[in-house]
Amino acid sequence: MAKYPGSSNLWVLRVAFNKRREIDFLPTDGPLREDVRRLGATVGDMLAEQLGHAFFAKVEAIRTAAIRLRSAGESPEALASEVSGLEPQLAEQLTRAFATYFQVVNIAERVHRIRRRRDYERSGATAQPDSLKDVLRRLKAAGVGLEEISAWLTRLDIEPVFTAHPTEAVRRTLLEKEQIIFRCLIADLDAQRTPHEREADLARLRMALTAGWQTADAARARPRVQDEFEHVGFYLGGPLYRVVPVFYEVFESALNEVYGETLPLPTMLRFGSWVGGDMDGNPNVNADTIAATLRAQRELALRRYDAEIVELARELSQTVGHTQFDAAVFARIDHYRAQLTQIAAAINPRYADMPYRVLLAFVRARLQATVSEKEAAYGSAAELLADIQLIADSLRANKGRNAGWFSVRRLLWRVRTFGFHLARLDVRQDSRVHAAALAASLGDGEWETRDAAAQAEKLEAYARGDVELPEPADDKGAMLDAVFDQLAYARDAYGAGAIGLYIISMARSAADVLAVLALARRAQFVDGHGQVPLDIAPLFETVDDLEHAPQTLSALFADPVYRAHLAARDDRQTVMLGYSDSSKDGGIVASRWALQNAQVELLKIAQSAGVRIAFFHGRGGSVSRGGGKTTRAVIASPRGSIGGRLRVTEQGEVIHRKFGIRALALRNLEQTVGAVLWASLRPRPPEPREAQWRVAIEVAARYGAQAYRALVRDEGFVDYFRAATPIDVIERMTLGSRPSRRGSGSIDNLRAIPWVFAWTQNRAGLTGWYGVGTALEKAAAEVGEDVLCEMAQRWPFFRTMLDDVEMVMAKSDLAIAAAFSRLAGPLHEKFFARIEAEFAHAEAWILRLKGTDRVLAEDPRLALSIRLRNPYLDPMNLMQVDLVARWRAGNREDDALFAALVATVNGISAGMQNTG
DSSP states (O other): OOOOOOOTTSOOEEEEETTTEEEEEOGGGHHHHHHHHHHHHHHHHHHHHHHOHHHHHHHHHHHHHHHHHHHTTOOGGGGHHHHSSOOHHHHHHHHHHHHHHHHHHHHHHHHHHHHHHHHHHHHOSSOOTTSHHHHHHHHHHTTOOHHHHHHHHTTOEEEEEEEOOOSSOOOHHHHHHHHHHHHHHHHTTOTTOOHHHHHHHHHHHHHHHHHHHTSOSSOSSOOOHHHHHHHHHHHIIIIIHHHHHHHHHHHHHHHHHHHSOOOOOOOOBOOEEOTTTBOTTOTTOSHHHHHHHHHHHHHHHHHHHHHHHHHHHHHOOOOBTTBOOOHHHHHHHHHHHHHOHHHHHHSOGGGTTOHHHHHHHHHHHHHHHHHTTOTTOOSSHHHHHHHHHHHHHHHHHTTOIIIIIHHHHHHHHHHHHHTTTSSEEEEEEEHHHHHHHHHHHHTOTTGGGSOHHHHHHHHHHHHHTSSOOOOOOSHHHHHHHHHHHHHHHHHHHHOGGGEEEEEEETOOSHHHHHHHHHHHHHTTOOOTTSOOOOEEEEEEOSHHHHHHHHHHHHHHHHOHHHHHHHHHTTTEEEEEEEHHHHHHHHHHHHHHHHHHHHHHHHHHHHHHHTOEEEEEEEOOSSGGGTOSOHHHHHHTSOTTSOTTEEEEEEETHHHHHHHSSHHHHHHHHHHHHHHHHHHHHSOOOOOTTHHHHHHHHHHHHHHHHHHHHHHHTSTTHHHHHHHHSOHHHHHHSOOOSSOSBSSSSSGGGBOHHHHHHHHHHTTOOGGGTTTHHHHHHHHHHHHOHHHHHHHHHHOHHHHHHHHHHHHHHHHOOHHHHHHHHGGGTHHHHHHHHHHHHHHHHHHHHHHHHHTOSSTTTTOHHHHHHHHHHHHHHHHHHHHHHHHHHHHHHTTTOOHHHHHHHHHHHHHHHHHHOOOO
């Protein structure tokens, strides 16, 4: 069983939380303590009001019992009798009550992060760690001058890519209520607020909390692709839209403070999305969803601009005779009056001597025409930018910096970032779908089993355009033709910036990439120069595929047809790296090393071929799917692999945690850009010991994969997994628009997200640590423990992996996992002892290499957060064990039990946070 960090060497405060609730806090967390106390009391009052004092007393009894057991070091399973055999409705209500506590604690912690940021800013002398100011100060101390920074700024390209992989998909209506609670707490940071104002805030907070309680946590129907876009659109069109210009203002301020000068900043942020374009294994995504999503994104961006222009028109009331205006503003107005006579006639005559308002009236009319695709529409975002830039230049040149220029510049940053497309839409499809379509078109039943070199040779003429690929002979081919037709239309209608990458899942050869070129040409998706205007990114997912990626890329770069395609794409190649399937395939040590080594080798190949390579990191929320702190991951990347660019997937609960609140979205963007700057300008110097370290990690990866595969491929393990986790509940839930499996049967066909999600739900966390103990022990035996200790102290890659594994183990609890495991009957005896032994083994080795005596000794704040959550997680976990046993015993037909189980899954997700 995991050792939970104690507080022996911490000065802690013990406080009453909602009457008898005792929680440990660090001495600097007094305000957080008070927020948690007040919010907990409010939740308690709400529960008593909604369900009665008897229900609230039941919640308190379970909670205090859980705290008592944890404090005494006893197994949480002793609580099982308190939460077993409950009526389904009561179990669901209890689970939702505990989940509501998680909700408010999560909000309180986010507010506290903002409070700490403000404290840093007030202090002036100390920059918040990893902020742009902090990074620039460190760069300056390292000898980086303003000229060097200026040269790198134009190369910065940071692109978070949002995917529809929800494991904690909060409904939009609940997101909005959460925003109300958050704003009330933020308002309370103002010490000057009156008692009446605070009382009003509390009333609004209670309203949001109570209305949220009276709202279902999840919709009954599986979300449509449109619903998934609305979810992602909440973040893109909300917090991120608001915060993008603030990011640039903070960057300018930091440059000025550190270097004494302000540089003109290029656009370095953009956003991508898979929603509506990720066809891999999702029959609900096709050409129609691509079209609908691009239209929806365009409309959302244009409507945001429209609302902002209305506000600008109110603000920019400058009148002729009271200030000067650039001649270009009058010239543009005259041009529009001549060209857009109907619009000109509709402008309020009272604005005749207010040039900015008149010009903005034309701008707004053109925007509205763009939304409805009517005459007078803007042809591109560049045309809108030109109009707004005229006003910005005029204000700046005519003493208007403090009379509206600031607001106009904010709109400029938004248009530069979001364009008319909001986010670049990636398209993804499995290589096997392309192969099946080709087999049908070519009439070659053996196509999919042919040698990759023979496939590539056959595809040359089709990919070059010398010979037209035969017409589609099946539904897959027709579907792919429709997709490429839609991409061609979108490129013409919305601009090249609207289309992101075409990603090939399970890419294994150069032929897989040439297949996309051949299929695109059949659909006439070519530009005026006869080239396919598409960036094609192979996705290497399994450990084996990652190990063979250098061979695949070498063959691709040696292919004359593909090199001609790359030449037309400015000799840039993007490669996507799959963290999820590589970990599911070989365990975390083998996965992490395969990913790291692939980047090193692919960089060499690209450099020798004269190609600029960029890596797209397919990370998830959990550690076993590449989750963790972005800053650490960037710094731990191979030298030269960043090069000013970071493209990474953001999904599930990670989107909510990083971008759900403006201040935290800003903090995340600062940390990410700062890390990329540091890794690009001052990468780690060459380390002579790294050759020996690479040998050591190769050994560890080999033995780690052997240990992991010996478990998950053992006879009976699939049955054990399905019995010892709530995977059958997860598969039936309405979490996303795509199925949880690519096929049926083995774990290989199960998607990585539900695989990880299930092991997180039962608190085993197995995917994030199994095989690590064996890997480290075997490596120590072959290369020496002193080498591993040196790696843990000096090699960021290895240290980051150990930190990530340690975090997963700290959140795991094998006593809870054992309760789930016993649901597997005889298979429990076969497998759980092995799991338990490997957990103890991994924990012992991590502590040994890090030189500490307890888990998370170096991260007391996270340890504290875990202790805060355990008394609420434990009852939900134990209820889930009882409920799933009863549900299965009833042949999974009891809807009331299933509803209660869904509540436990959502509640545990909220408590664990790094779930999928």
